Amino acid sequence: MGRTTRHMILFLFVTLFIYKGTGNVYAQGGNNDQSTGSLWEQCERARSLCHYDTLQALSSRLLETSREDDNSRDEAYALFYQGLAQLFTGQKAESLHSLNEAGNRAEEIENDSVLALVMNAMGIYHAMTENNNYVAQRYFFKSLEYAEKAHYEQVKGRIYGNLLILTHADNDTTGLDNAIKIYDYGKKNGDFEQTFMGAYYLAMYYNMRGENARSEQYLHESLSLYDRYQYDDVASVYTLYSKVKADVGDLATAASHAQKAIELAQRYHQAVLLPDAYLQYATVLHEMGKYKESNDVAQQALQAVEESSIRTKSVACYELIAKNCQRLGLKDQAMEYLERANRAMDTLSSINMERLRHEQVILNDINQKEQEALVRKQQMADQRRLNIVLVITLLVLAGLFAVIWANYRRRNRLYKNIVRQNAHAVQKHDEMQARINKLEEVNAQLTEQHQALSSTPAPSTTAIDDTPSRTGSLVDDDRRAQELYERACQLMEKERLFTDPQLNRERLAELLDTNRTYLSKILKEKGGMTYLQFVNSYRINEAIRQLSDPTLEQSPLKQIWRDLGFNSPVTFYKQFQQAVGITPSVYRKQFMEMRTEAPLLSPEGEDSEG
Numbered sequence: 001m002g003r004t005t006r007h008m009i010l011f012l013f014v015t016l017f018i019y020k021g022t023g024n025v026y027a028q029g030g031n032n033d034q035s036t037g038s039l040w041e042q043c044e045r046a047r048s049l050c051h052y053d054t055l056q057a058l059s060s061r062l063l064e065t066s067r068e069d070d071n072s073r074d075e076a077y078a079l080f081y082q083g084l085a086q087l088f089t090g091q092k093a094e095s096l097h098s099l100n101e102a103g104n105r106a107e108e109i110e111n112d113s114v115l116a117l118v119m120n121a122m123g124i125y126h127a128m129t130e131n132n133n134y135v136a137q138r139y140f141f142k143s144l145e146y147a148e149k150a151h152y153e154q155v156k157g158r159i160y161g162n163l164l165i166l167t168h169a170d171n172d173t174t175g176l177d178n179a180i181k182i183y184d185y186g187k188k189n190g191d192f193e194q195t196f197m198g199a200y201y202l203a204m205y206y207n208m209r210g211e212n213a214r215s216e217q218y219l220h221e222s223l224s225l226y227d228r229y230q231y232d233d234v235a236s237v238y239t240l241y242s243k244v245k246a247d248v249g250d251l252a253t254a255a256s257h258a259q260k261a262i263e264l265a266q267r268y269h270q271a272v273l274l275p276d277a278y279l280q281y282a283t284v285l286h287e288m289g290k291y292k293e294s295n296d297v298a299q300q301a302l303q304a305v306e307e308s309s310i311r312t313k314s315v316a317c318y319e320l321i322a323k324n325c326q327r328l329g330l331k332d333q334a335m336e337y338l339e340r341a342n343r344a345m346d347t348l349s350s351i352n353m354e355r356l357r358h359e360q361v362i363l364n365d366i367n368q369k370e371q372e373a374l375v376r377k378q379q380m381a382d383q384r385r386l387n388i389v390l391v392i393t394l395l396v397l398a399g400l401f402a403v404i405w406a407n408y409r410r411r412n413r414l415y416k417n418i419v420r421q422n423a424h425a426v427q428k429h430d431e432m433q434a435r436i437n438k439l440e441e442v443n444a445q446l447t448e449q450h451q452a453l454s455s456t457p458a459p460s461t462t463a464i465d466d467t468p469s470r471t472g473s474l475v476d477d478d479r480r481a482q483e484l485y486e487r488a489c490q491l492m493e494k495e496r497l498f499t500d501p502q503l504n505r506e507r508l509a510e511l512l513d514t515n516r517t518y519l520s521k522i523l524k525e526k527g528g529m530t531y532l533q534f535v536n537s538y539r540i541n542e543a544i545r546q547l548s549d550p551t552l553e554q555s556p557l558k559q560i561w562r563d564l565g566f567n568s569p570v571t572f573y574k575q576f577q578q579a580v581g582i583t584p585s586v587y588r589k590q591f592m593e594m595r596t597e598a599p600l601l602s603p604e605g606e607d608s609e610g
C-alpha cells in the first residue's frame with residue numbers, strides 16, 4: 001500500500017471526526033422549526049454512522065424544507081451534508097458542486113462555522129479525488145482561518161489532524177500518538193465514534209510497523225463496534241484486516257475478509273472504498289497463485305476506479321495484471337499492461353506537474369504567511385498554557401513529594417516494627433531454649449539418681465491385661481506420632497540438620513526410623529506444615545537470628561544463605577520475604593539503623609520504645 005493510498009484511506013476515515021461538533025454550532029443560531037431541526041439531527045446521526053445513502057436522502061429533504069422556510073443557514077448545512085454524502089458515494093462532480101454552493105451560501109450570510117466545515121471538506125475532496133496535496137493544504141488552512149474567527153474549537157483540532165495526515169511519513173510517530181489520543185479519549189468518554197476511529201488508526205499504524213498481532217487486536221475492536229452501530233464504511237476495516245492476514249501468511253482468511261469488504265462496499269454503495277477492496281482481493285489471489293482469478297478481479301477493480309474517478313488506483317491495477325500475465329506466461333500482455341501502468345503514471349505526473357507549476361509558488365507563499373500568523377498566535381497561547389501548566393506541575397509535584405515522603409516514613413515504620421518484633425521473638429526463643437536445656441539437665445540428673453536408688457524393680461502385683469484395646473491403640477499411635485515429631489524438631493534444633501543442602505525427606509525419615517509418607521503425615525498433623533515448610537521454617541528462623549546478631553553485621557548474605565542450606569539466593573529471598581514481609585537486605589539495613597538510633601531491646605527483652 002503506497003503513501004498516496006494510505007492518505008486516501010486516512011482522509012476517508014478522518015471525516016468521521018471533522019464534523020463531530022456541528023450540533024453545537026447549529027444550536028448557536030437560535031430556535032428553528034421543529035421539523036427542520038429533526039431533519040438536521042437525523043442528518044448528523046447518519047453522518048456519524050457513515051450512512052451516506054441515508055444522509056443524501058435526508059439532506060435533500062432538509063434542503064427542500066430550508067428553502068421553503070427561506071432559512072439560508074439551514075440551506076448551507078443541507079448543501080454541506082449533501083456534498084459530503086456525494087463525495088463518499090462516488091459522485092465527484094456533484095459533490096464539488098454541492099460543496100461550492102454550500103460555501104457560497106455561507107459567505108452570503110457570513111457564517112464562518114459553515115465555511116470552516118465546507119473548506120475542510122474541500123481539502124479532503126482534493127486530497128482524495130484529485131491527489132493534489134497543495135490545494136488540499138490550502139483549503140485546510142482556510143478552514144482553520146474560519147474556525148479561528150468563529151471560535152469553533154471543536155473543528156480546529158481536526159483540521160490540525162488533517163494537516164498532520166497530509167504530511168505523514170512512515171517513520172513519523174505523530175500520527176500514532178494522535179491515534180492513541182483519539183482512542184483513549186473515546187474509551188474514557190464513552191464516545192463510540194472516536195473509539196472506532198482510534199482503533200482503526202492504531203490497527204493501520206501497527207500494520208505498517210509490522211506488528212500485526214496488535215493490529216488485529218484493534219481491528220477486532222473496530223468490528224465489535226460495527227456490530228453495535230453499523231457503520232456503512234466498515235468495508236475499509238475488512239480491507240485492512242485482509243492485508244494483516246495476508247502479511248502473516250493466512251491467505252485463506254485474507255481472501256475471505258477481502259470478499260467481505262467488496263460485499264459491504266457494494267451493499268452500502270461505497271464507491272470510494274470499492275477499488276481498494278477489489279485490489280486487495282486481487283492481490284491475495286495473486287499470492288495464492290490464482291493468477292487468472294486475480295486478473296479477473298483486478299479488471300473489476302479497474303472498472304470501479306473508472307466509476308469512482310480515483311485515478312491513482314489504475315496504476316496499481318495495471319501493475320498487478322502485468323505480474324499475473326507474466327506468471328501465466330503471457331509475456332506480450334504483461335508488457336502491454338506495464339506500458340499502460342507507465343502511461344497512467346506519466347499522465348498523473350504530467351497533470352499534477354502542470355497544475356502545480358501554477359499553484360505551488362502562490363500556495364507556498366500564502367501558506368507561509370498563514371503559518372507564521374498561526375505560529376505567532378499559537379506561541380502566545382502556548383506561553384499562557386505553559387505558565388498555567390508550570391504552576392499546576394509545581395503544585396502536583398509538591399503534593400506527590402508529600403505523598404511519597406509520607407509513604408516512605410510509613411514504610412520505614414512498618415519495616416522497623418517487623419525487625420523489632422522478629423528480634424524480640426529471637427531473644428524470647430533463645431531464652432526459652434536456654435530454660436528448656438537447663439530443665440533437661442536437671443531432669444537427667446534426677447533420672448540418674450532415681451535409677452541408682454532403685455536398681456531392682458519391685459515385682460508387680462497387678463495383673464496386666466494383654467487384651468488389645470482399640471482406644472489404647474489410638475492413644476499409642478498418637479503418642480508415637482508426637483514423639484516422632486518432637487524427635488524431628490530436636491534434630492533440627494540441636495543437630496541443625498536444616499543447614500545441610502542435601503537434606504531431603506527420605507534422609508530425615510531414615511534418621512527417624514520411619515518412611516517418607518508417614519513423616520509427611522506427622523509433620524502435617526502436628527506442625528501444620530509440609531516437609532519443605534518445616535525445614536525452611538528453621539532456616540528462616542536462623543536467618544533472622546543471624547541478621548539480628550550485631551556481631552554478624554559484616555557477614556555477606558551469600559554466605560548466610562549457603563550456611564543455612566538453601567540451594568540458591570532466589571529461594572532464600574523468596575522464602576524470607578514470604579515469612580517476614582521484607583527482604584533480607586532490607587531487614588539487615590533496618591536493624592543496623594535501629595541499633596545506631598537507640599537500643600533495639602531493653603534488658604528485660606521488651607521494646608525500647610515501650
